[in-house]
Each structure stands twice: as structure tokens, then as C-alpha cells.
Amino acid sequence: MTSTTTTSKPLHLYTYPTPNGIPVAAYLEELKAAYPGVVDYEATHVDLYKGVQKEAWFKKVNPVGQIPALVDYTRSRPGDDDKKDSDSQGFAIFDGVAILFYLAQNYDKEFKFSFNPVKEVEEFSEMVQWLMFTGSGLAPRFGECRYYRVVAPGKGSDHVVNRNVELLRNFFSVLEARLTSRDYLVGRGKGKYSLADMRAWPHIKFHEVTGIESLEEYPNLKAWLERCFERAGSKNGFEVGKA
Amino acid sequence: MTSTTTTSKPLHLYTYPTPNGIPVAAYLEELKAAYPGVVDYEATHVDLYKGVQKEAWFKKVNPVGQIPALVDYTRSRPGDDDKKDSDSQGFAIFDGVAILFYLAQNYDKEFKFSFNPVKEVEEFSEMVQWLMFTGSGLAPRFGECRYYRVVAPGKGSDHVVNRNVELLRNFFSVLEARLTSRDYLVGRGKGKYSLADMRAWPHIKFHEVTGIESLEEYPNLKAWLERCFERAGSKNGFEVGKA
Numbered sequence: 001m002t003s004t005t006t007t008s009k010p011l012h013l014y015t016y017p018t019p020n021g022i023p024v025a026a027y028l029e030e031l032k033a034a035y036p037g038v039v040d041y042e043a044t045h046v047d048l049y050k051g052v053q054k055e056a057w058f059k060k061v062n063p064v065g066q067i068p069a070l071v072d073y074t075r076s077r078p079g080d081d082d083k084k085d086s087d088s089q090g091f092a093i094f095d096g097v098a099i100l101f102y103l104a105q106n107y108d109k110e111f112k113f114s115f116n117p118v119k120e121v122e123e124f125s126e127m128v129q130w131l132m133f134t135g136s137g138l139a140p141r142f143g144e145c146r147y148y149r150v151v152a153p154g155k156g157s158d159h160v161v162n163r164n165v166e167l168l169r170n171f172f173s174v175l176e177a178r179l180t181s182r183d184y185l186v187g188r189g190k191g192k193y194s195l196a197d198m199r200a201w202p203h204i205k206f207h208e209v210t211g212i213e214s215l216e217e218y219p220n221l222k223a224w225l226e227r228c229f230e231r232a233g234s235k236n237g238f239e240v241g242k243a
Numbered sequence: 244m245t246s247t248t249t250t251s252k253p254l255h256l257y258t259y260p261t262p263n264g265i266p267v268a269a270y271l272e273e274l275k276a277a278y279p280g281v282v283d284y285e286a287t288h289v290d291l292y293k294g295v296q297k298e299a300w301f302k303k304v305n306p307v308g309q310i311p312a313l314v315d316y317t318r319s320r321p322g323d324d325d326k327k328d329s330d331s332q333g334f335a336i337f338d339g340v341a342i343l344f345y346l347a348q349n350y351d352k353e354f355k356f357s358f359n360p361v362k363e364v365e366e367f368s369e370m371v372q373w374l375m376f377t378g379s380g381l382a383p384r385f386g387e388c389r390y391y392r393v394v395a396p397g398k399g400s401d402h403v404v405n406r407n408v409e410l411l412r413n414f415f416s417v418l419e420a421r422l423t424s425r426d427y428l429v430g431r432g433k434g435k436y437s438l439a440d441m442r443a444w445p446h447i448k449f450h451e452v453t454g455i456e457s458l459e460e461y462p463n464l465k466a467w468l469e470r471c472f473e474r475a476g477s478k479n480g481f482e483v484g485k486a
Binding site: 095101131 | 306
């Protein structure tokens with residue numbers, strides 16, 4: 001039986017290399033390289049095809065039963081300070097965007113991949129906006145496209161399949177327009193590689209499973225994907241959580 | 244032709260009273276009452292049924308073409324400081340969660356409906372997690388349920404309709420469990436009414452359009468909805484943006 005266990009490293013990631021899992025792994029890899037000796041983590045493969053994410057032990061980490069989830073063993077849950085049982089060890093965080101936020105706030109003190117919420121109010125908000133663009137729009141729509149093409153082909157009507165890919169194409173077009181004259185989604189001038197890019201690019205990398213077979217219509221998006229993926233943190237993060 | 248215009252009030256909300264629009268209006272109403280003379284706003288009705296959210300002027304406020312969107316006339320876009328044209332007036336924020344974040348950071352300095360990100364690290368993160376629970380899970384799934392029942396009935400297969408409502412019921416069940424022995428989603432003890440509640444309750448209020456006809460199976464959720472909706476800010480926010 002798999003279960004959560006206290007490890008020697010402060011952070012423990014539970015994941016699988018999907019477009020929702022990869023951003024957190026990619027950020028942890030960036031932080032590990034940028035803050036050597038300060039940020040370190042272990043990763044556990046959660047086998048989505050065996051339904052491990054729905055097991056009781058995992059739902060204590062994430063009640064929604066999805067990857068990614070992170071446990072920070074340097075903290076405890078609010079109200080758990082006096083408890084001694086194993087359930088109270090560590091502070092658990094669920095949701096890909098919430099974990100990126102948590103890591104930025106607590107482990108990226110120099111804002112190397114984020115923006116200062118007090119001194120860079122506009123850039124910080126723009127980062128949140130583009131994080132949400134993916135979290136609340138692109139990612140769920142990507143999931144619907146993939147589900148009716150790969151998981152349950154034939155279970156949706158033509159209308160369902162076509163509507164999903166059309167709505168996904170709209171998100172691709174919005175990104176394409178945003179990346180005109182920009183290298184990255186947020187930041188003055190050409191922008192800075194930040195959480196906003198990290199949360200989004202893995203979805204574009206996996207575009208073929210959605211029904212959008214080519215990126216030729218989206219030259220800015222294609223160049224941005226290559227720019228993001230050529231980073232060592234991205235390539236390393238892409239491998240984290242494999243079986 | 245409707246367009247963005249500089250108004251006498253610092254904040255301008257573009258909205259429609261949907262479960263995605265109401266949370267921002269409800270928060271602005273709470274802030275207006277909690278910080279009299281400091282926070283004030285005007286609201287413009289965006290007629291979703293006429294497609295106003297897809298018009299060019301609106302896409303300058305929100306490139307995704309969705310409500311809600313907010314313009315803060317006390318700030319300008321990064322890089323726009325030297326521009327004099329009307330397009331550069333005000334700082335525009337899109338996405339319901341991103342707007343709540345922005346308002347909390349800049350207009351709720353005493354954390355009356357939020358948590359201190361520096362001093363209450365765990366509570367702040369839990370608030371972000373439950374905000375994302377709605378933003379990336381409950382809200383998009385609510386939208387799918389509503390679409391295949393109300394907007395395009397008969398266009399999805401039985402599988403599509405049943406899958407959507409089953410997945411939505413899972414989100415309802417997670418909230419129901421979270422609200423055991425709690426008044427609100429986040430905060431020590433019984434919790435504190437915060438952005439996390441505000442972002443979620445309007446979806447529960449509109450449950451009937453999704454195929455979940457009754458809340459009898461969810462007594463904690465039902466009591467919490469009543470608790471949230473009895474607030475003056477909620478009742479006022481519920482009316483904002485009507486035609």
C-alpha cells in the first residue's frame with residue numbers, strides 16, 4: 001500500500017507527467033537550480049490508470065483526488081500543531097495553480113520566476129490573470145478535448161467533439177495574439193519566463209491529443225513553446241513522476 | 244456603441260449576474276461597506292445574449308471575451324505610462340479569481356475577507372486552494388452541465404450529460420465534507436467568510452440549472468449557502484449587472 005511518509009527532503013510532490021502535473025515539476029526543477037541547497041524535493045508517481053488518486057490515503061493529501069499535490073514537511077496544517085498522529089505531518093497543497101503560488105511565495109524569495117506582489121502590482125496581477133487563463137480555461141477545455149478523443153471516443157456527439165476543439169482553438173488564438181512581439185506571457189518589454197508560461201506550455205506541447213494536430217497556424221505559440229521547452233528545468237520537469 | 248470610458252469612480256466592473264460574475268460584485272459590495280469612502284465602483288451590464296463580450300472594445304478589457312472584467316482607473320497597464328490614447332487609460336483585469344486576488348491585495352488591506360499571505364501562510368494557501376477548486380473545477384464543470392441542459396439540449400449524448408452531472412456531484416460532495424464542523428471553507432476553528440466562499444456559493448445557489456435539483460443530500464452545503472447569502476453584500480452583489 002502506498003501512503004504518505006515523512007521523507008528526508010522538505011517537499012514531496014505527488015504527480016504524473018500530464019499538462020497539469022508537469023508545471024509543478026518544472027518549477028521545482030527551476031527552483032532547485034536557482035536556489036541550490038535551499039529547495040529540494042522528492043517525487044512519487046501516482047498511477048492515474050490504476051486510480052491511485054482516488055485512494056483514501058491520497059485524498060488526505062488532495063480531497064478532490066487529482067494530481068498534482070504537494071506536501072511541505074516544514075509546516076503543519078492550521079490547527080494541527082498539537083497533534084502527534086501521522087495524518088498531521090506536513091502541510092498539504094492541492095491544485096496546480098495553488099501549488100505554484102505557494103512555491104513562489106515561500107521558496108522564490110527573489111521573484112526569479114514570479115513578480116513582487118507589492119512592488120510590481122500590475123505585473124503580479126497579469127501573472128495571476130494568465131495563470132487563471134490556463135487554470136480555469138485552457139486546462140479544463142484541454143481535458144474535455146482529450147477525454148472525448150482518447151478516453152471515451154464515440155461517447156460524445158460530433159457537436160461535443162467539434163465544440164470542444166473550437167473552444168480550445170480560441171484559447172490558442174488568444175495566446176498567439178498575446179505573444180505578438182513578446183517572448184513570454186508576462187513582464188515589461190519582451191517579458192520574463194514566469195509561472196504563467198510554466199502553467200501553460202505543457203498543454204501546448206501535448207496539442208496533438210486534443211484534435212489540434214499542428215501548430216503551423218500559431219507561429220508565435222510554436223516559437224514560445226520551443227523557447228520554454230529548451231530550458232533544462234522544463235526538460236527535467238517533463239520526466240518527473242514517470243512510472 | 245458601448246465602450247470603456249473613464250468614470251468618476253476608481254473601479255469599473257463589466258459583468259452579468261452569473262455564478263462567475265456575482266462573486267466579484269459581492270466582494271465589491273463587501274469592500275464598499277467595510278471601507279466606506281475608500282472603495283467605490285460602477286458597474287456596466289454586458290449582455291451575454293447579444294454577444295457584447297465578443298465585441299472589439301470589450302476584448303481590450305478581456306482578450307478572452309468573458310465576464311467579469313474590472314478596470315482600475317487609479318493604475319495603468321505596464322508600459323503604458325507614457326501613452327495618452329484612450330486605450331491606455333486604466334489597468335484592466337480579467338478572470339473572476341484574478342480580480343478577487345487583485346481586490347484583496349490592493350483594497351482589503353486589513354484582510355477582512357482574506358488572509359495575510361506573510362503572517363498566515365497556511366490559511367492564505369488554503370484560500371488559494373479553495374479558490375482554485377471553484378475556478379478550475381466546479382465552475383467549468385457547472386458551465387458544461389448548464390450548456391448541455393439549457394443552451395444546447397439534445398446536442399450532447401446521454402453519456403455527456405450524465406458524466407457532467409456526476410463530476411459536478413463529486414465537487415458538491417467535496418464541499419459537503421469540507422464543511423463538516425465548519426461555517427466557512429477556510430480559517431481556523433469554524434473559519435472566516437472569505438474569497439473562497441464568495442467564489443463558490445453562487446454556483447450552489449444556481450444548482451437547479453445543472454441537473455442537481457435539490458440540496459437535500461448536502462445539508463452542510465445547504466446551511467452554508469444560506470449563511471453566505473443572508474449577508475447584505477451577497478444580496479446586493481446578486482443584483483449587480485442586471486439589465
